[in-house]
Amino acid sequence: MSVTVETNPCGSGRPESVFISWLLWQPRGADLAVEALKEVQKLAPFQERDPEIVRLRSLFATLAGQTGKPH
Template sequence: MFATTDNGLSGTGKPESVFISWLLWQPRGADLAVEALKEVQKLSRYDDSDPDITRLRSLFVSLAGADGPLH
């Protein structure tokens, strides 16, 4: 059984930990910028009021190489 921790925010885990886990699970040779953009699009569906989601989205935006806002 897996233990979960609550960091006092959304309970989803630290955005940086989620981001690193995502990176480690990408297949060899994957275009990380393209895959990161897909994650940005998925995360855009969520409300920006959660600071964890906002931070995670910004990490993916950075990896995708976006200079401006992504939709």
């Protein structure tokens, strides 16, 4: 028997993958800009800790209409 340690247990964990998963789980008719703004606010306290969180927050901010194109 061997034990495998998953270094990234939540799938790819890439900001784009997380963002797409979030989009797919939104209910039909949801105001995506409003919901994305909620995610921007949730991620705000963590933005200084990890560049991937910064990227994810940027994706949500773009959808919310707070920024231009994501970098």
